[in-house]
Amino acid sequence: EVQLVESGGGLVKPGSSLKLSCVASGFTFSSYGMHWIRQAPKKGLEWIALIYYDSSNKYYADSVKGRFTISRDNSKNTLYLEMNSLRSEDTAMYYCANWEYWGQGVMVTVSS
Amino acid sequence: DIQMTQSPASLSASLEEIVTITCQASQDIGNWLAWYQQKPGKSPQLLIHSATSLADGIPSRFSGSRSGTQYSLKISRLQVEDTGIYYCLQRYSNPYTFGAGTKLELK
Numbered sequence: 213e214v215q216l217v218e219s220g221g222g223l224v225k226p227g228s229s230l231k232l233s234c235v236a237s238g239f240t241f242s243s244y245g246m247h248w249i250r251q252a253p254k255k256g257l258e259w260i261a262l263i264y265y266d267s268s269n270k271y272y273a274d275s276v277k278g279r280f281t282i283s284r285d286n287s288k289n290t291l292y293l294e295m296n297s298l299r300s301e302d303t304a305m306y307y308c309a310n311w312e313y314w315g316q317g318v319m320v321t322v323s324s
Numbered sequence: 325d326i327q328m329t330q331s332p333a334s335l336s337a338s339l340e341e342i343v344t345i346t347c348q349a350s351q352d353i354g355n356w357l358a359w360y361q362q363k364p365g366k367s368p369q370l371l372i373h374s375a376t377s378l379a380d381g382i383p384s385r386f387s388g389s390r391s392g393t394q395y396s397l398k399i400s401r402l403q404v405e406d407t408g409i410y411y412c413l414q415r416y417s418n419p420y421t422f423g424a425g426t427k428l429e430l431k
Contacts, residue, residue: 247420257360257368257411259420271418307367311358311415312379314367 214238216308216315223321228298234291234308234315242266242286247311248293250304250320258304261293276302298322326350326414330423336431341402345426347412349393356416359388359397362425363408371410372397404430 220232234246248261261282262271270282281294291308298320305317327350337343347357355375360368370379372388375395385400399406407430412423 256425257413257422259413259418259422262418262420273419309367311413312370312373314369317367 214313216310216313218306218308218315218318221306221318221320223323224298225324226299226322228322229294229296230298230320231295232293232306232308232318232320234293236289236291236308239310239313241289244310246282246284246291247309248280248282248291249307249309249314250302251307251317252301252304255304263291295320325419326353326417326421328412328414328421328423330412330426332426333424334427334429336429337402338431339402339404343399343402343406343428345397345410345412345428347395347423349395349414352393353414353416355390356414357388357390357395358413358415359386360411360413361406361408362411368411402430 215237216234218234224230243265245264249257249259251257260273260276263282263284267284279297283292300322303322305319307317308315329348331346357375359372361371362368371382371386375390376388387398389396407428410426414421
């Protein structure tokens with residue numbers, strides 16, 4: 213069974229940093245490009261980052277470019293999203309996905 | 325960036341009714357189009373990939389079609405469990421973009 217399990221979310225103040233993790237199982241993680249997608253409360257879906265299967269390429273949405281960093285450790289079947297200089301508009305549920313499978317999401321709330 | 329214009333924003337339909345949701349891409353995306361269903365408090369579930377291919381385990385009442393840069397999701401006989409929000413996604417080029425969503429309710 214394919215599983216993607218995110219963790220690391222929470223309530224932080226504006227300007228803070230946070231690092232999300234996504235542990236994958238049930239498929240060959242090292243063969244897939246992986247994405248982070250977020251969904252603000254009561255809003256639609258927003259793609260924010262992609263990392264190739266071998267970390268050779270990384271792409272970001274303009275809304276997070278320069279503040280967020282996507283990375284992965286294929287030896288640990290784990291995807292990461294390091295988030296710096298957090299803003300109130302980053303408040304959202306964050307999902308990791310390979311497009312076919314999605315995690316359950318982890319909530320990030322940025323508020324003073 | 326490629327814009328995905330999804331319609332309608334909301335839809336109320338009766339059991340067994342045929343339902344169609346549409347996404348219009350702002351440029352050619354080939355068959356790089358997927359459809360997702362999201363239920364309250366849950367992550368999106370893949371229904372259709374490559375514009376017309378049914379994802380594993382998805383009932384055959386769901387189908388996808390393409391006409392140029394217009395893509396459609398059709399539910400042939402609406403069931404109670406089909407309520408939720410539906411999103412299209414273009415996977416042709418980054419930034420990957422979703423439609424704004426269609427909220428489907430039972431009448």
